[in-house]
Amino acid sequence: MSRSINSLRILLWQLTILAGFSLLWATKSQSAEPIRIGTTQSLSGHYEEFGLEQFRGLQMWASDVNGRGALLGRPVELLHYDDRSRDAGSIEGYRQLIEKDGVDLLIGPYSSSLTLEASLVAEEHNIPMIATAASSEKIWSRGLKNIFGIDTPTGSYVSGLNVAAETGAKTISLVYANTEFPVEVARSVRDHASDLGLEIVMDQRYEPEERNFTELVKQLVVADADIVMGATYLEDSVAMVKEIRRQKLKPKMLVFTVGPALQEFFDELGSDAEGVVGIVQWLRSVPLPGAEDFAYRYRERYGYNPGVHAAIGYSAGQVLEAAVRLAGSTEHDAVREQLGSMFFRSLLGKYHVDETGRQIGHQNYLLQWQDSQRRLVAPANVAERKLIYTTP
Numbered sequence: 001m002s003r004s005i006n007s008l009r010i011l012l013w014q015l016t017i018l019a020g021f022s023l024l025w026a027t028k029s030q031s032a033e034p035i036r037i038g039t040t041q042s043l044s045g046h047y048e049e050f051g052l053e054q055f056r057g058l059q060m061w062a063s064d065v066n067g068r069g070a071l072l073g074r075p076v077e078l079l080h081y082d083d084r085s086r087d088a089g090s091i092e093g094y095r096q097l098i099e100k101d102g103v104d105l106l107i108g109p110y111s112s113s114l115t116l117e118a119s120l121v122a123e124e125h126n127i128p129m130i131a132t133a134a135s136s137e138k139i140w141s142r143g144l145k146n147i148f149g150i151d152t153p154t155g156s157y158v159s160g161l162n163v164a165a166e167t168g169a170k171t172i173s174l175v176y177a178n179t180e181f182p183v184e185v186a187r188s189v190r191d192h193a194s195d196l197g198l199e200i201v202m203d204q205r206y207e208p209e210e211r212n213f214t215e216l217v218k219q220l221v222v223a224d225a226d227i228v229m230g231a232t233y234l235e236d237s238v239a240m241v242k243e244i245r246r247q248k249l250k251p252k253m254l255v256f257t258v259g260p261a262l263q264e265f266f267d268e269l270g271s272d273a274e275g276v277v278g279i280v281q282w283l284r285s286v287p288l289p290g291a292e293d294f295a296y297r298y299r300e301r302y303g304y305n306p307g308v309h310a311a312i313g314y315s316a317g318q319v320l321e322a323a324v325r326l327a328g329s330t331e332h333d334a335v336r337e338q339l340g341s342m343f344f345r346s347l348l349g350k351y352h353v354d355e356t357g358r359q360i361g362h363q364n365y366l367l368q369w370q371d372s373q374r375r376l377v378a379p380a381n382v383a384e385r386k387l388i389y390t391t392p
Helices: 002-031 048-067 087-099 112-125 154-167 180-196 214-223 235-246 263-273 291-302 308-327 332-341
Strands: 035-041 076-082 105-107 129-131 147-149 171-177 199-206 227-231 253-257 277-280 344-346 349-351 365-370 373-378
Touching: 035 048, 035 087, 035 308, 048 076, 048 291, 048 308, 076 087, 087 105, 087 112, 105 308, 112 129, 112 147, 112 180, 129 308, 154 180, 154 227, 154 253, 154 277, 154 365, 154 373, 171 180, 171 214, 180 199, 180 227, 180 253, 199 214, 214 235, 227 235, 235 253, 235 263, 263 365, 291 308, 308 332, 308 344, 308 349
Parallel strands: 035 076, 035 105, 105 129, 129 147, 171 199, 171 227, 227 253, 253 277
Antiparallel strands: 277 365, 344 349, 365 373
């Protein structure tokens, strides 16, 4: 009996010591100077839906880091401004973060357009920045040393056309919004179409605010291409699909960037979304470590399933965290060196950049709305279903 009592006393003593160490560590972390991470996100304006979700993913990462005991013994503090989906708002926000708030490191805004401007502010102040959902090749062609991407570059957005070409497609109609990302995707399609045996029979640009696609779809009907590809966002892709269905255009493959990856796409379109193909960097059904856990915890926190932009926001935080841990400090030169050389697997997938900071570590996926669900159809090693080549 006495031996059992002594064992119990020892156990209680050990637990008391551990609790004391935990309290001491927590107190030390709380009293330490925080690591300040600065960002602007589109919490209003044209990109609001994407910016908000990206920011929520980033907030979740910061919460997770602090829940694990902080970063290098220091709590992470996320400072942010709403850039209002405008270049000027992003420039103003990053200047405020650097010159007045004194942030240590930076995470970029949503969109290629805003990142092109924000990265110049980071370069001016020589502070490393993780680019989030920004894939314009221009970002990496200017010789900047402080911008590092996690998004796949625009050249990878033609990968979905490979599948269609292999299935027998011969012609393509190309439509795209007049902003940085869609314009570059369209350029990549032009550059690679002939290599895939595809003839571009229509090439039409429209303003990003356009929602009346009556005349544009009439042109698509006349062109009658095997593939209709839209380099689009959410609201424009929804409006275009509605008009395509109304005019009873039935291409063999209808593919868009951005929009089809989001649940809101189906919520707006219902059965009209069936058969539409999307190009995406992440989906919770992709067999990547942590995807299901992240999706569950995000849903518990925010009340809905995460889309790709939430995963991008979270992954940007993960990549920056890894670089800081490997550097052992937030000193800019040390963090910059790690971001340029490290190999890392984030929620989004492999992180590895070339000498310009351009992401070369991972690829895009192809999804298709089938039976009211987003189903992976390419590449073959992750496909849940086969591509239905003729849309309903």
